[in-house]
Amino acid sequence: LAGVPGDGGVTTPVRARACLLRAQIAAADGESQEAHRHLGEALALARPEELRRMFAESGPWVHRTLGQDPRWARSHGWLIPRTPARTARTARAPQADGQPAVVEPLSARETEVLRKAADLLSTEEIAAELYVSANTVKTHLKSIYRKLCVTRRSEAVHRAQDLGML
Template identity: 70%
Template sequence: ALLLGAEIAAADGRTGEARRKLAEAVELARPQELRRPFAESGPWVRRSLREAPRPAARHSRPADGPTAADGPTGADGPPPVVEALSARETEVLRQAARMLSTEEIAAELYVSANTVKTHLKSIYRKLCVTRRSDAVHRAQDLGLL
């Protein structure tokens, strides 16, 4: 209900009210680790969460960093990660962070370039990004790298 109210408020131009309702929805979802309602609410949720300011104090992370099981971040954090990265995807992302090309990553991991491309597409989907540099920055923000 809060997500619907936030969407309606945002559509009516009441951004402050929309952000408050979205933040309240995130806080209510956190104890049960609910992520799907946010993922299924459409692009307006990601856009709203992305546009909100992100103070450093809101980014308290466990020692191992967040995973998909951590649930949605606050309304002033990045959009929720719906699915955790696999170990191989994390390794591909680490290599991408080193500024290696697709072919160089493939050689480092002893896989084909097409396998690396498949992992990168999956990483982009899971981190809600469209570019390699955005994936690296998002992973760093989430403490995955």
């Protein structure tokens, strides 16, 4: 990781990921000052392009580290995706386009899969966390799409947020 060049030849996401990994290693070794320094570098590199995913995928240590100092949380609010304000509506309320919000209610397992999808987990990661096959997760996702009248994961998450389901 130390060999990743500081500027030319390597893309910003790769450089930011390298800094984030160095921060995680330092945190695991108990070197909090070094971890904060590398995390700060990663955040500085990621901020212009708002590269959020790598931080979400790095696990809870990033949130704990940012939460240790309120100034960090305030100065890095860009990590939270900007979405329009969501309002809870009843599942039977028609949408602006006249379609029902939900064709039928989601099962408990479908809701679980949808929550994992909202956390930006891949199909394989969801399968591993729920102890099912990737094909089972895909089947649940197709059912979720049908019930929420959407065609993509992001649409399903946004629709579920609009409906107050997440």
